[in-house]
Amino acid sequence: MKTLFTWFGQADIDGMNEDTNSPISNIALKHSEPFDQIVIISNKWEEERYKYVPWLERKLAIAQRPCKRIEGHTVRIQSPIDYVSISKQSQKWINKLSSESDKLYINLTSGSPAMSAVSIILGKAKPNTYFYQSNRKSEISLDAIPFDFVAEHDASVARAISSKATKLPTNDKAFEDIIAVSPQMLEVVNKAAKLAPLDLPVLVLGETGTGKEVISNAIHKASSRASQPIKTVNCGALPENLVDSILFGHVKGAFTGALKEHKGLFEQADGGTLFLDEVGELSLDVQVKLLRALQQGEITRVGDDKTITVDVRVIAATHRNLVAMVEDGEFREDLFYRLALGIVEIPPLRDRAEDIEPLVHALASEINESAKSYSNYKSKNISQKGMKFILSQPWRGNIRELWSTLNRALLLSDKDEISDLDIQNALINRENKQKEHEIHLAYGDVVDLKQITENIEKKYIEAALKATGGAKGKATDMLSLGLHQNLRNMMKRLKMISENESEK
Numbered sequence: 458m459k460t461l462f463t464w465f466g467q468a469d470i471d472g473m474n475e476d477t478n479s480p481i482s483n484i485a486l487k488h489s490e491p492f493d494q495i496v497i498i499s500n501k502w503e504e505e506r507y508k509y510v511p512w513l514e515r516k517l518a519i520a521q522r523p524c525k526r527i528e529g530h531t532v533r534i535q536s537p538i539d540y541v542s543i544s545k546q547s548q549k550w551i552n553k554l555s556s557e558s559d560k561l562y563i564n565l566t567s568g569s570p571a572m573s574a575v576s577i578i579l580g581k582a583k584p585n586t587y588f589y590q591s592n593r594k595s596e597i598s599l600d601a602i603p604f605d606f607v608a609e610h611d612a613s614v615a616r617a618i619s620s621k622a623t624k625l626p627t628n629d630k631a632f633e634d635i636i637a638v639s640p641q642m643l644e645v646v647n648k649a650a651k652l653a654p655l656d657l658p659v660l661v662l663g664e665t666g667t668g669k670e671v672i673s674n675a676i677h678k679a680s681s682r683a684s685q686p687i688k689t690v691n692c693g694a695l696p697e698n699l700v701d702s703i704l705f706g707h708v709k710g711a712f713t714g715a716l717k718e719h720k721g722l723f724e725q726a727d728g729g730t731l732f733l734d735e736v737g738e739l740s741l742d743v744q745v746k747l748l749r750a751l752q753q754g755e756i757t758r759v760g761d762d763k764t765i766t767v768d769v770r771v772i773a774a775t776h777r778n779l780v781a782m783v784e785d786g787e788f789r790e791d792l793f794y795r796l797a798l799g800i801v802e803i804p805p806l807r808d809r810a811e812d813i814e815p816l817v818h819a820l821a822s823e824i825n826e827s828a829k830s831y832s833n834y835k836s837k838n839i840s841q842k843g844m845k846f847i848l849s850q851p852w853r854g855n856i857r858e859l860w861s862t863l864n865r866a867l868l869l870s871d872k873d874e875i876s877d878l879d880i881q882n883a884l885i886n887r888e889n890k891q892k893e894h895e896i897h898l899a900y901g902d903v904v905d906l907k908q909i910t911e912n913i914e915k916k917y918i919e920a921a922l923k924a925t926g927g928a929k930g931k932a933t934d935m936l937s938l939g940l941h942q943n944l945r946n947m948m949k950r951l952k953m954i955s956e957n958e959s960e961k
Contacts, residue, residue: 464568465499631679653679663803666857685729711760
């Protein structure tokens, strides 16, 4: 499909009133082949544009150059020289028409110089876009515009990234409060710092409590949108009947209780960032609307029929496996790839042991500072034994569980130093229910069931001993083995200790 896209200008109105050719009609009549559709936009002259469409249809019919569709649209811009609002509207239409058309032609003659400049910059990013001009002699020319804006922009971004990559990301003020000592976390922070200025959607992955919101806020603070708001919403906590209204807004009377119009989070975050925590909890219906907002920068309030253009960077986070959800049809594949232009995956605390000790000191300092206003509270330190015990734990709730445990230990103790026993008492015991995995065997398969069983037993014994700091009596209780001797006999059988090793 061949499409002509154009702003509507005074010269076009004059041409219609005098029944002579205007820039739009010149191009439509003299292009080598008839256009399949012509799209005309303007921020004023609605009455004149309404008259212009049938006038142009008549001109093309007389010239035997039929066009399947000629349509006009009113757009909202601040003024003919306001680049921000002109860019928003031009981007919306050029993106839409370029994706729908085999070839998109843009008229540079109608409209203001700002409109033409923006059309060139945006159009040069599309491989199927061409530019027409019309002069006073009614001659038209197809302009090549010999500048590669995309290549120059990419080169500029690459230089910026290269410059930033030579610096330690932790020196960036936006990331300086993030504890990153382990190679794994240094890589996470480095990647987040590189993604921050690129203004792409970012998907932050990680278990509950790993610090996904902290990283997301740092990305926003290190971006060009730092001076604009960041709005946060937990998608898993949104009431099903209000999710559309909360995200996209509503007009007065849209539903029972809608007593006045309401701006949704997308409008509230316009120019800034929207952080969608637990994005995997959104229903498929809402995912469709989210995709539209990402692709076209458009939203529609509940109960309204007009679209609103928004400029929002989306950072989404989830602890769920979105790839598996896509395969199961629970999450839209097109939305996943749209969100996953930049991916930051935060490892669990148990896989970055080097971060635990500095993290404990930072959290303890924060707790002491917050609690110093309480009467009779004394600041406390973590003993060496306490730290050793902390390092031995798996922290399945990650930083959130660690922070909660330290709060209980520090706030409830009257001592100056927190011991390993204080930390043990502050832990919340959880029943560790292991997921059962289905076993599939084909006829003729051979397995060593004894070896499989022994390997599982070894892993559980090692985990119990690590968690108890090597205390076999407590490990025996953890493994529900009854007598201490039962654990010792099992370890002998598994050759984890020698037959003659004395009991410790």
